Structures are given as structure tokens and as C-alpha cells.
Amino acid sequence: MLAESKNYTIFFDERKCWMKKKHPVGVGMVVCSTPLGxxxxxxxLDRKVTQAEVASSVGIKQTHWSQLEIGRKKNLNSDLCRRIALYFNIPHSQLEYLLPKRKATPQGSLAYLLAKYMKSSNMTISSLALKMDMDAGALARYVNxxxxxxxxxxxxxxxHxxxxxxxxxxxxxxDSRDTPESAVGELIRTSRRRLLMSIQDLAKKLTITRARVSQIELGKVRIGVCVLKKVALAVQISxxxxxxxxxxxxxxMKTVSPHQ
Structure with a gap:
């Protein structure tokens, strides 16, 4: 890695001289602020193509490419990294070396779970997004x-x-970070969450407002036996x-002081 690091440093020094000689700052160019850019x-420039041509070839907008060059965007997802490497016919490891060093992904985080799944399934973000019928950009934000x-x-x-x-x-x-004030409300929320049912989903199922469901979970309102049974049935509480x-x-409630 030290030898590789040294090679990159030499390469960048030589390239800076080349760029300054052929493309002096001030001729429609913004100074790059990152090694990747x-x-x-x-x-x-070495390939003599425009930003629009590169962007179109690697499947991104010209503004995205421009922001990568000047350093406003400092990262690449794995798919884009491979597409750029393929376009310029270079090893993608050269690009990966220049990416910001990320902190270790916390075990159990969504990024960790997705990375583990992608590695075991040998899938890219694009192929995983296709499988999930999800926007690749949105999925990349979870992966990153x-x-x-x-x-x-x-x-x-x-x-699923x-x-x-x-x-x-x-x-x-x-979800809401407010803590339910009653054991019944806590049970309703826990059961709803385990069913991966949002408050809005439950409200629609019960034909009541979202605010009403939230108040029931937090124990802010009194509800009758019929409504309680209906809620319990909806979230599968025995x-x-x-x-x-x-x-x-x-x-x-019995242990609460009369003055409280």
C-alpha cells in the first residue's frame, strides 16, 4: 500500500503540472479540491471528452459529474465507481483508493446488514435495487x-x-420517539411495529385519523372496550x-399519588 500510495502521489504531482500547462486556472475551470476530483x-481531459459526454456514458447528470470534479461531491457508490473505471479503462481500485476513508460500519446497522447481504449474494446496488423494485439512488443512501x-x-x-x-x-x-404513558398503549405500539405497520396504516385499517391512533398509543385519550378490542384485533394482540x-x-394507576 505504501508503494501504491507513493505512485499515486507522483502521478498527481505530474498531472497537476500537465493540467496547469495545458489548462491554466481561469480558462473556464474551477480548481479541484479533492484528489478524486x-x-x-x-x-x-486526457481523453478529450466533455463533462456531458462522460456523464452520459456513465449514467449520471452533467451537474453530478461537475460536482465530482470540483470536489463538492466526494464519494462514489460501488456501481458508479465501476462504470467510471470501465469507461476510462482503468482498474476500479484506483478510484476506490481515492475515496474518503469511511468509519467502520456499526454492526447491526442498516448499512451493515445490506453490505453483508450484497456480499453473500454477490449483488451490486443496481441489481439489489432491481430485486427490491426500489430506486438505486435511494438504496445507495442506505448502503453508504x-x-x-x-x-x-x-x-x-x-x-419480505x-x-x-x-x-x-x-x-x-x-417512528415517534414519544414514550407511551400506559401499558396498553405500549402493547399496541409494540405489536403494530412488529407487524411493520405504520401509524398511518393502522389508522386506515381502523378508519380513524392518524392523530387519534397516536393518542391511543401514547395513552392520551380514554377509549371504550369496543374500540380497544378493534385495535387489538388489528394489531393481532391476544x-x-x-x-x-x-x-x-x-x-x-393505584400507585400514583393522588396529588399527581
């Missing part, structure tokens, strides 16, 4: 660790299409579990 510009939580719709894809377990996905669901939660809630 400088390398991409060198490859393009830029998005750390998933919507319920995306979570269902992770579970990729086979992730409910336990693996639950910590990453996008009669035994529901009764136990009601008893727990009643016990906790």
Missing part, C-alpha cells in the same frame, strides 16, 4: 450509511424481499396479553 478531471432509519414501506421490503428478521429491522424504523396489559395499567 483531480483524477477524474485528468482522465476526462447516509440514511440510518427506514420507512415502514422500505422495512417491509427488507424483511431480502429476508431480514423483524428483530434486525425494528431498531431502525422511523385476549390474554390485552388483559394482562390492562391489569398492569390499573396497578400502576
Amino acid at each position: 483531480e483524477f477524474l478531471r485528468y482522465l476526462r 450509511g447516509d440514511r440510518k432509519t427506514a420507512s415502514y414501506q422500505t422495512a417491509r421490503l427488507f424483511v 424481499v431480502l429476508g431480514f428478521s423483524i428483530e434486525e429491522i425494528l431498531p431502525h424504523l422511523t 385476549d390474554g396479553d390485552l388483559l394482562k396489559a390492562i391489569e398492569t395499567q390499573q396497578e400502576s
Whole structure:
């Protein structure tokens, strides 16, 4: 790696001189601020092609390529890295070497789970996105660790299409951070989340508003037995579990001071 690092340094020094000689700053060019950007510009100029031509060939917009060259975008996903390497006929390892060094992906994170799946399945972001019927750019944000939580719709894809377990996905669901004030509300929320059902999904199923469901989960409103049974049925709570939660809630209410 030291020898490789030295080669890259020498190459960049030589290339800077070449670029300054043939393309002095001020002739319609913005100075590159990253080694990756400088390398991409060198490859393009050496091949005598425009930004638009390169961008079209590798499947991105010209503005995206321009931002890569000047350093406003500092990273490449694995698919784009391979497409650029193929276009310029260079080893993709040369581009990967210039990418920002990422921190170790936390075990259990969505990025970790997806990377593990892609490695075991020998899949790229594009092929995985195709399998999930999902936008590749949106999926890349999960793979790169830029998005750390998933919507319920995306979570269902992770579970039903990729086979992730409910336990693996639950910590990453996008949801309210408010804590339910009752045992019954906590049971409803836990059961709903395990079904990968959003508050909006449950509200639609019960034909009530989203705000109403949220209030029920948080214990902000009193509900009758009929409504409670309807909610329990919708999130698959057994009669035994529901009764136990009601008893727990009643016990906790008895311990509350009359002044509270």
C-alpha cells in the first residue's frame, strides 16, 4: 500500500503540472479540491471528452459529474465507481483508493446488514435495487450509511424481499420517539411495529385519523372496550396479553399519588 500510495502521489504531482500547462486556472475551470476530483478531471481531459459526454456514458447528470470534479461531491457508490473505471479503462481500485476513508460500519446497522447481504449474494446496488423494485439512488443512501432509519414501506421490503428478521429491522424504523404513558398503549405500539405497520396504516385499517391512533398509543385519550378490542384485533394482540396489559395499567394507576 505504501508503494501504491507513493505512485499515486507522483502521478498527481505530474498531472497537476500537465493540467496547469495545458489548462491554466481561469480558462473556464474551477480548481479541484479533492484528489478524486483531480483524477477524474485528468482522465476526462486526457481523453478529450466533455463533462456531458462522460456523464452520459456513465449514467449520471452533467451537474453530478461537475460536482465530482470540483470536489463538492466526494464519494462514489460501488456501481458508479465501476462504470467510471470501465469507461476510462482503468482498474476500479484506483478510484476506490481515492475515496474518503469511511468509519467502520456499526454492526447491526442498516448499512451493515445490506453490505453483508450484497456480499453473500454477490449483488451490486443496481441489481439489489432491481430485486427490491426500489430506486438505486435511494438504496445507495442506505448502503453508504447516509440514511440510518427506514420507512415502514422500505422495512417491509427488507424483511419480505431480502429476508431480514423483524428483530434486525425494528431498531431502525422511523417512528415517534414519544414514550407511551400506559401499558396498553405500549402493547399496541409494540405489536403494530412488529407487524411493520405504520401509524398511518393502522389508522386506515381502523378508519380513524392518524392523530387519534397516536393518542391511543401514547395513552392520551380514554377509549371504550369496543374500540380497544378493534385495535387489538388489528394489531393481532391476544385476549390474554390485552388483559394482562390492562391489569398492569390499573396497578400502576393505584400507585400514583393522588396529588399527581
